[in-house]
Amino acid sequence: MCLAVPSKIVSIDDGGIAQIDVLGVRRDCSVRLTPNAKPGDYVLVHAGFAIQVVEEQEADETLRLLQEMSDRELAEITGQQGADAPAGEPAAAPAAAR
Amino acid sequence: MATKTDLDSFRDPKLARELLDAIERLARGKNVNLMEVCGTHTVSIARYGLRSAMPEGVHLLSGPGCPVCVTSNHDIDTMIALARIPDVIVTTFGDMIRVPGSSTTLGAERAQGRDVRVVYSPLDALAFARENPPRRVFFLGGGFETTTPAIGATILTAHDEGLGNFFVYSAHKRTPPAIMAIEDDPETQVNGFILPGHVSTITGLAPYRPLAERYHVPGVVSGFEPVDILSAIARLLAQIDEGQARIENAYERGVLDEGNVVAQRMIDRVFEPCDATWRGLGVIPGSGSAIRPEFADHDAARAFSPDVEPTVEPRGCRCGDVLRGVIAPDRCPLFGRACTAEHPVGPCMVSSEGSCAAYFRYQEHSR
Numbered sequence A: 001m002c003l004a005v006p007s008k009i010v011s012i013d014d015g016g017i018a019q020i021d022v023l024g025v026r027r028d029c030s031v032r033l034t035p036n037a038k039p040g041d042y043v044l045v046h047a048g049f050a051i052q053v054v055e056e057q058e059a060d061e062t063l064r065l066l067q068e069m070s071d072r073e074l075a076e077i078t079g080q081q082g083a084d085a086p087a088g089e090p091a092a093a094p095a096a097a098r
Numbered sequence B: 001m002a003t004k005t006d007l008d009s010f011r012d013p014k015l016a017r018e019l020l021d022a023i024e025r026l027a028r029g030k031n032v033n034l035m036e037v038c039g040t041h042t043v044s045i046a047r048y049g050l051r052s053a054m055p056e057g058v059h060l061l062s063g064p065g066c067p068v069c070v071t072s073n074h075d076i077d078t079m080i081a082l083a084r085i086p087d088v089i090v091t092t093f094g095d096m097i098r099v100p101g102s103s104t105t106l107g108a109e110r111a112q113g114r115d116v117r118v119v120y121s122p123l124d125a126l127a128f129a130r131e132n133p134p135r136r137v138f139f140l141g142g143g144f145e146t147t148t149p150a151i152g153a154t155i156l157t158a159h160d161e162g163l164g165n166f167f168v169y170s171a172h173k174r175t176p177p178a179i180m181a182i183e184d185d186p187e188t189q190v191n192g193f194i195l196p197g198h199v200s201t202i203t204g205l206a207p208y209r210p211l212a213e214r215y216h217v218p219g220v221v222s223g224f225e226p227v228d229i230l231s232a233i234a235r236l237l238a239q240i241d242e243g244q245a246r247i248e249n250a251y252e253r254g255v256l257d258e259g260n261v262v263a264q265r266m267i268d269r270v271f272e273p274c275d276a277t278w279r280g281l282g283v284i285p286g287s288g289s290a291i292r293p294e295f296a297d298h299d300a301a302r303a304f305s306p307d308v309e310p311t312v313e314p315r316g317c318r319c320g321d322v323l324r325g326v327i328a329p330d331r332c333p334l335f336g337r338a339c340t341a342e343h344p345v346g347p348c349m350v351s352s353e354g355s356c357a358a359y360f361r362y363q364e365h366s367r
């Protein structure tokens, strides 16, 4: 939960909301905590907020680590499948062994 | 992934080998406990078999680094009680809804028809509040310094917009006081700390300095790659070897020594330190983040006092001891028997970042 996901800023609107690219998925995030971030920068994003501008190399390395993780870990960390509509139970934990 | 360490799977096997050689050399004649306090480190160490790669005399312990695991049963019961207030919407992060309270989980409450929504960002919860003006929307917040500034910024936005139907329940925790509490715990002996990565991105190094100055115990901030963790371990052992205790940054790619000052100010603007109860560690002074009185209108803890059920801990679960590093997960009598990833008993097995889950998934064994 305390892992921030590296993302590239595509654009930033007047309200301080950036369009970002996370593992190929477009998302919004606030740049309120990183006021110096600009389009083209890589940022660490956590809970919908950029928390640090980083070098592209660091972004690549952390992304590589993320991609090695299981789908469940990845979904939890990026929130891509974790966030949902109110209906339905969360997916049961998948079998642990591999 | 096997328990046996497969160096070839590392991005830089040669560097990993060199670091392991250095660790071996520095470890000679020593018997030290090194603790990591970050859920992502827990998972990395288990995944890459780093624990079994350590020479004799170097023990890697897992500390209170899993945010939902350290959340007390009373806090979870309070969140569940809030979810039972008629006609409210409660929102939280995914991990939280599976964690068992004294008699139920947020997920089970949702199955009973309560409006419990998993969000990716507290800003999503804010959007629900804007869209549903007659309904009260709660965000149930837990987690460490990485998360707290985001919640603070969200509260500030709600305050500025005068969104009277948005409330936060803050079970946020501060990492450095927990580290000092571990040092004060007579049952645990930790000789060095692998300090968290993205928590430190926010805090910087300063809050850890008392560890070195007061307790004479070194700490090294580490990244998440296996070679990052090995290099932090080598730097800790080098300090111990020289009789030094400093706080070092081995993750300069993601952490500035001063941290993120804007985010630190955001925490201070919206929250104030308070005493907080941690599972296993008990009450730690100044380790929580309470919403300042100025924002009381958005503080679920002040605005509501729902009936909270009496706290009952999961029977036989030793999460509290696991979180303090007193026992390894596989020493819990329920581990792998009554408690598995499919049927978790305690929060350390429920959360994917929990030590029990990491041990179980990667079939680690303590020695």
Ligand code: SF4
Binding pocket: B316, B317, B318, B319, B320, B322, B329, B332, B333, B334, B335, B336, B339, B340, B344, B345, B346, B347, B348, B349, B350, B356
């Ligand atoms: S194995 Fe299960 S019951 Fe035992 S401490 Fe871990 S979570 Fe609790």
